[in-house]
Amino acid sequence: MLEFSLNHEIHCSAERFWALFFDPGFTKKMIVDGLGFASCDIDDVRRDGNESHRQMRVIPKLDIPAPVAKLLGPKLGYTEHGTFYEDEKVWDHRLELSVMSDRIRMGGKVRVQSAGEDRCRRIADLWCEAKIFGLGKMVEKAAEKNMRDGWSRSAAWINDWLKAHPE
Numbered sequence: 001m002l003e004f005s006l007n008h009e010i011h012c013s014a015e016r017f018w019a020l021f022f023d024p025g026f027t028k029k030m031i032v033d034g035l036g037f038a039s040c041d042i043d044d045v046r047r048d049g050n051e052s053h054r055q056m057r058v059i060p061k062l063d064i065p066a067p068v069a070k071l072l073g074p075k076l077g078y079t080e081h082g083t084f085y086e087d088e089k090v091w092d093h094r095l096e097l098s099v100m101s102d103r104i105r106m107g108g109k110v111r112v113q114s115a116g117e118d119r120c121r122r123i124a125d126l127w128c129e130a131k132i133f134g135l136g137k138m139v140e141k142a143a144e145k146n147m148r149d150g151w152s153r154s155a156a157w158i159n160d161w162l163k164a165h166p167e
Contacts, residue, residue: 062076
């Protein structure tokens, strides 16, 4: 299993970050327009006590080596199953791939820390596990590369959006 952490400064308060995170219009715009994904469908958030649950189905734009592309096929998508724990302010999610979901698992936890006035740090502890003989490590490395790139591009897009939409 491959594990790594990402840390990005976001130019808003932690409270505004989470409000935007759960705004389906904002999230869809970021994923489709900002990241160039083919599609994004977001279910309504379901509240259960101090937990909020959300599912989102996407078809991502990927940069993967030819052997991995051949293995996964041309229509790779995934469903994100996530739970926000209100008391801890942590988003815990796992990705269920549309192909090979029994052999490839991904997910992580996201938290936000205040970093001064109208600034916060988005910290994502992510993981990927691919149990595929001969290709598992290559799949994990390709997943890590795509996650690092996507999370970095999302931070830049969010900050550009925030600049254009001050409170």
